[in-house]
Amino acid sequence: MKRFRLRFVSRDTFARNVRASFSLSVRNTFETTPKWMWIAHILLTSFFSMLMFALIASYVGNPEVTVPYVVIGNAVQTVSFTTLRSIAEIPNREKHTGTLPPLMAAPSNLFEVFFGMALFNIFAGLVSATAGLMYAVLVFGVDFSAANVPLLALIIVMTSMSMTGLGMTIGGVGLHLRTATILSNITSYVGIVLCGVNFPVSYLPQWAQALSATHPLTYAVAATRGAVGGMSLAELWVPVSIMAFLGLFFLLFSMLFFKYFEEKSKKQGTLELF
């Protein structure tokens, strides 16, 4: 039996391949979507998702789940929608447009190609979270007077990066599936229930709380709420470091997934199955 092993390339080659994929991804995005529409999509989706849950919280009137509580949770959650879903969709899109086989025939490995493409979505996640936090202040009147802004910025960058890791893992599985869309959508939608976005995690049954502990968004939401409340990095190091660890773990895991499913898809001839 052939041994399964990862092929490591030199740092220069890796950087060059990732850079090339990143440039192509940016160009492709704006070739098919006008810039105004790309921005409008992020801004509108962020705003209306926050508005919907803010209205629900206000309507239900649970004193523990206030409008600011929900608004901050959803501002962070928008990163998940923007980053995780888009990244997981990349292999799916290549499969549907018939460009996956040529990519697999290229000298660079698939992980490098898709990681380069994914980097642009980290930026998209940052735009989305920044817009979300701006809405929180300007539209929903959340008090940011005590907020630790530099820490908040750090948490948002780390959230976007950790979601990239999770998105890449799902994208890797998507290589073998007919479509990764369902898996990526379920993972991001489930976040609104599991990760303390709209109500405390303690409301969930025990098994769901255990599941919640494996999702980077849970720690991102908790850390963001802490930073908005004025807490320091020393006070928030636990959620911040767990989020970073999970992001890195998923990213490394996705390398294995890409390699494994790349070989499996080649063997079974399921590359263009959809």
Next chain:
Amino acid sequence: MHDPQWIIPGIVAPFLFTLVMLMIQQDSDGPLVLRAILGGGVLGMWGNTIFKSSESIMYDRRNGTLEPIMAALAGLNDVIIGRSLWNALVGMLNGLLVLVVAESMFDANVRIADPPLFLVCLLLTLLSLAAVGMLFSALFVYTRRGHMLSSMLEYPIYVLSGALVPVMLLPEAARYASFLLAPSWGVDAMNMAADVTYTHSITGGVFINLAMLAILAVSYYFIATALLIKIERDIRRDGTAVRF
């Protein structure tokens, strides 16, 4: 039904929104529970309409099946009417599924105050959704970014539909936008028929709501028909059946 992605806007998302509302509520009884469960059902119907309409003709263009459809004896308009009705019907099944799962999970013991009237409101709301589907299908033909537009419209429509939060509790600007959507009147009528204690009705009378729903749905139908006739004429004249 060829593409399994429909389960996300049709079932998964509405069910999770219902779940969020029920979890925030922390109580499995009372009018808010009824609203959350019915609202989830309505969102299931809406989600299916938006998602399927966005790809109705675009899918044919991409796969080269628009030409055979255009060559068929039936007009494009008739094809779209049939599809919209089917999508709305599947949407209702999604809605019922969300309702049944939420009801059984939370043991909410949902009771409808006036079942026959509720059924009438539901069916008319379904027809109005089909009219919305027709209109969206026609509008999305003019763009190759239907998926992106439908994704952009997803949350605004959820908010404006009044499914989870009554229309009269929306911010003022959103409320006026909501009045332009036929299904919002239907959802409000369904709430009145289901719950006698419902105090956030737009008009206070089920039949006034249903009349508004009918006027708007018929208007959508005529606008969509006019658009589809124009599209069919343009496509035949310019030979752009498969350009997208």
